[in-house]
Amino acid sequence: MALKSLKKQRRIQVIALAAVALVVSTALIGYAMRDGINFFRSPSQVVEEPPQPNEVFRIGGLVEEGSLVRxxxxxxxxxVTDGGAVVPVTYTGVLPDLFEENQGMVGTGRYVDGVFVAQEILARHDETYMPKEVVDALKEQGVYQEPGS
Structure with a gap:
């Protein structure tokens, strides 16, 4: 009888230990990813509710014609614009080859004193591709046109 009780107690300890390990590993993964999750915002969302200067996020839209200054x-x-609002961007580095005015872009960085300070800039990579978030933001403002139209 004592042997069955000991096995049952050992099984409960193993299950409890596994549950604690699962909670700890989930917490560690969440903590490690806290800086890796960048929320997407359209220029209109940035203008309506400006993020804190220490918040890293992604912005996307079209590069406004006539605004590119080296x-x-x-x-x-x-x-960068979504047709509803315009956000000035600064970037120090080499732009992607496909980066140009009136084309889609996504930038990662911070919004400081009314300017998006980009750490990374991505441009569309072929004639038909634009990130889904950018397309959705442009459609919301009524300025998106299907490729080839």
Missing amino acids: GDGETIRFN
Whole structure:
């Protein structure tokens, strides 16, 4: 009788230990990913509810025509728009080859003093591709046109 009780107690301990390990590993994964999850915002959303300067997020839209200015050194300035709002962007680095005005882009960075300071810029990679979030934001503002139209 004592042997069955000991096995049952050991099984309960193993299950409890596995549950604790699961909770701890889930918490560690969440903690590790906290900086890796960047929320997407359209220019209209950024203007309506400006994020905190320390929040890293993604912005996407079209590069506004006539706004691309290459400054001193590697700093580039341009505006990104979804047709409803315009957000100025600064980026220091080399732009992707396909980056140009009136084309889709997604940037990762922070919104500081009314300017999106980009750490990374991505451009569309072929004639028909644009990130889903950018397409949705442009459709919401009524400025998206299907490729080839």
